Amino acid sequence: MTVDGAPTTRSGFVALAGRPNVGKSTLTNAIVGAKVAIVSDKPQTTRRAIRGVRTTPDHQLILVDLPGVQRPRDVLTERMQGRVESELRDADAALLLLNAEQGVGPGDRFIAALLKRAPVPVVIAVNKIDRCSKHETAVVLQAAADLEVADDIFPISARGGQGVQTLVDHLAGLLPPGPYYFPPEDRSDQAENVLLAELVREQVLRRTRQEVPHSVEVEVGEIEDREDDLIYVRAVAWVETDSQKGILIGAGGRMIRAIGTAARRELERELGTRVHLDLTVRVRKSWRTDERLLDRLGIE
Structure with a gap:
């Protein structure tokens, strides 16, 4: 929509950065209002830059849930780190997510140094405040300010919703005027097979x-x-060793059946219909260094 030739809507990309397991996927889902990123308490859950799309009548905020920023140690993490740097260059703003329970550590300072070099405004959100006392929250908010990477710091709980709307309103205000990149009904840019x-x-x-x-x-x-x-x-679930395959299948196939049953329910919820899931486990030694497999899996 335009008025006298000038856009009245805002749209743009916000890169979401943070250490592994600080709640980036949970926050992405909360902002989008739909499940577009998987959630786990395991580090390195997110391996791709997932775009979650939030559309309102006046703005479209495209939140890029970056892979957990870390020092590269193999081809997989090298690709993840390269994608982080690429997305930051193309973003309109960056959001650094911190974990209030854990405080600010070396990993956060490493990411803050990376964000200082990014040519975009940076905002900090301190997550999981619902698990901390007021004193603990105040301490980590001060530690966040001491990073000297952002003027705007928001205490939030991605899981509980506290402070999320205030954060979203601020991020929307950082977006440039322009038309929407995605149809209003879209929630993510992930291909169906990847999701x-x-x-x-x-x-x-x-x-x-x-x-x-x-x-x-x-x-x-x-x-x-x-x-x-x-x-x-x-x-197909790819693993690197026969022992991992054995763990995933489980005694008498119990583990793989449990995984398959739970996964089928999630697929049915996503697709809105009955699903037959044919799930097998295969071994590909050192798949994390296999360039061709990483290409096929869409891990750029």
């Missing part, structure tokens, strides 16, 4: 421990409409 694969991986993360969550990636290779409102989804 479904992530929903399956979420169930793997919820049920496995130690090295397994970091060594699993899920690929959806086929989505087919069949008779009687049934959708067939074929998915």
Whole structure:
């Protein structure tokens, strides 16, 4: 919409940065109002830059939930770090999310130094204040200010909703005037097969421990409409060792059945119809350094 040739709407991209497991995916889902990013208490849950789209009559805020910023240690994390830097260059603003429970640590300072070099305004949100006392919250808010990367700092609870609307209103005010990038009904730019694969991986993360969550990636290779409102989804869970495959399958196949049942329910909720999920586990040694597989999985 325009008035006398000038746009009356605002639209743009906000890059969401933070250490692994500070609640970026939860905040993305809260702002968008739909589940577009999987949630887990495991670090390195987000491996792709996920765009969540929030559209109102006067603005469209595209929130890019970046992979957890960290020092690269293999091809997978090198790609994740490269995507972080690329998204920051293309963003209209950046949002640094901190964990009130954990305070400000070396990882936060590492990210703050990265954001200081970004040519965009930076905002800080201190998450999980619902789990802290007023004194603890005041201490971490001061530590956030001491990072000297942002003038605007918002205490929030992404899970409970406290402070989220105030934060969104501020971010919307940083967006440049312009038309919308996405149709108003869109909530994400993820391809359907990627979104479904992530929903399956979420169930793997919820049920496995130690090295397994970091060594699993899920690929959806086929989505087919069949008779009687049934959708067939074929998915492969890639792991790096035979022992990880054994853990994922479980004694008598109990683990993979539990993962498949929970994942199927999530897929049915997302697709709004019955789903038959064909889930298998395969070994690809050192898949995190396999450039061709990473390309196929969409991890740029």
